[in-house]
Amino acid sequence: MSSKTGNIQACIQAAEKCLGDRVVLIGGAAMQLLGSNRTTNDVDILVSTKENISSLVSLLAGQQGFSNIGGELHFGDGETVTLDILTTAVDTVTLENLGPNLLSVGRIRVPNLDYVIR
Template identity: 50%
Template sequence: MSSPTDDSRKTKAIRSCVERLRSRLKDRFILIGGASMLLLGSQRATNDVDILVPSDEDVPALVSFLAADKSFSNEGGHLQFQHPDFSPSLDILTIAVERMTFEQAHPHCLTIKEVKVPRPDYSLAMKVQCFYLRQDDENGEKKRASDLRDIEFLLSEMVKRSEFFGHYHLLELRQELGAEHFIRVGGRKFMLPWDQNSEAQKESGADPFTVELEEE
């Protein structure tokens, strides 16, 4: 488990990496993943920086462009940001969570310190999908734990912003968090009332607040 000091160093390095990307790429990327959580106000440290670029972007050329900057190193096409405290890896994506593109995400972004990040509701949709896509192995379970921390943070942010989200695939998340904790972090407040969901949404899964669970 990392110490608060380690987390602080990682966070400092991540922020420096994002600032350098903004300087070099301007608005040609959307910051996603754990690094985007930091810009939204999360305190969870992360080990890498994920960016989503336009579908027609020449990724190998972009890797070469960034590697020409002394702030980045390139080991076999794998980019790392060079920082004295911590060197996060950089992943450049044209598709996120299996099918989401830059063009699809762009209308649902905020700009924070001149960097585009998905809005909390859109980030939550991405995190829910990531949670379900994780592999059933030790690394997958570790990733799920990080997903849950981000989901808790996003729920809290949405409650602060009085934002709502009509996604009806949260039964498993309630199972993982426990009903009491799920409600405490704001789960009920951000959900649309059952009767306001479409018929398709109702058919996609049971109401996560009324269905009986085997273990609570």
């Protein structure tokens, strides 16, 4: 496993540990968790439209492994990965309207595959 892949997996676990069910993993990292061979260079999480992203960045930046570099969250040593926090994905997708289209992979919530590929 490359250090980038290891950092992506560790970033997902650290974000979930800190934020719990306040987040849904989306993007390439979510596809990897669902078994895809898709490569990714970052971790994208979706939070409620009611969340204050600046507060979440500050909270995560204080956790082991995370750093805030110019307002951008990074995780890991060496080949770091970027953690993007979003309130809206693909123009209209929000945490609030994902509703029944979520599933859990371990403790990580992701959109279900039918929803992702529609």
